[in-house]
Amino acid sequence: MPPGGTARRGGALHLLGVGTALPGEPVDNETLAAALGIASEWMEAFIGTRARHFAVDLAGGQVRWTLEDLCTDAADRALADAGVEPDGVGFVVLATATPDALMPTTAALLADRLGIGGTPVYQLQSGCTGAVQAFALARALLADGAGGGAPGLVVGGDVCARHLDLRQDFRRLPPGTLVNYVLFGDGAGAALVGAAPGPRDARTRAALTHVTHRLDGLGLPPGQRVEWFGAADRASDRPAATEDYKAVEQRVPVMALEVRDELLDACGWPPGSIDHLLPPQLGGRMTERIARELSHGLKWREVSCVAETGNNGNALVFLQLERLLDRIRPGQRALGIAIESSKWIKAGFTVEAPHV
Incomplete structure (x- = not known):
């Protein structure tokens, strides 16, 4: 492994609470196939994903949940799981490939909505490895004493469907484009992490x-x-x-x-x-x-x-x-x-x- 390949700084990163949020009811292959006008058998044979959740309405394309909405729900659940109030959070790190806007960051809007003020707030632009990058950053922040040593909130989420055009003839799309409508869904997750074990049960x-x-x-x-x-x-x-x-x-x-x-x-x-x-x-x-x-x-x-x-x-x-x-x-x-x-x-x- 090359130098610096593994983040060791600061010791173990303890998971004090975890929460997730998925928008709406699951959309199965038959429902999605009917909306897109393609064969559900192709989805099962090629992708093997049986369901996904969308933050947009398939019929009209209206956004029903923003990334901020989903991240807030996930963060609330993580805090409740850990038994910690928002004022006990020392910093926030959010990873996403699909922010609601370029500015202000979704991380800042999330912290404001949770009532977390006066603390460092970071947003990482990344895809499927972003959550791991966010944990690595949280580990370094805890080692440096950011937030006065209080646990940090690590959040990751994406709303992919809002970037896809639902008003087109999907039967004419090349596979490299069509796969994005079948493979991806929307959702968010959060974890409260600390430099030491929490006082609660082994979980x-x-x-x-x-x-x-x-x-x-x-x-x-x-x-x-x-x-x-x-x-x-x-x-x-x-x-x-x-x-x-x-x-x-x-x-x-x-x-x-x-x-x-x-x-x-x-x-x-x-x-x-x-x-x-x-x-x-x-x-x-x-x-x-x-x-x-x-x-x-x-x-x-x-x-x-x-x-x-x-x-x-x-x-x-x-x-x-x-x-x-x-x-x-x-x-x-x-x-x-x-x-x-x-x-x-x-x-x-x-x-x-x-x-x-």
């Missing part, structure tokens, strides 16, 4: 012990691109989002295996000591395949959500952690891996539940 005392993320795509074309259209080019015929799904299929499994091995080496953990695996969340079928390759025949328990929630970007790690905290037992270990295809970013983390 709140799991800790992220290693966090790693780095660019791995020098010289490679992006695997995904999401446009921003300003006043001068908003009439452009460029699609809002494109995905090189073939490149994703080829590169992500290899990168995930590399992250797995790097994390095991960094921790000195033998593969047989891992109890749970949080694999990259792309689509249902690809996630299943990658999880099998990552566990290489061992009985790691997979913790996935993407087949039911859709790929909601920066919310995914929080959705996985929420499920993990319901399952992990004292003394157990977990590996988490996230891969971002935008410019091929590797990220991963380890989770430990201390012995009681």
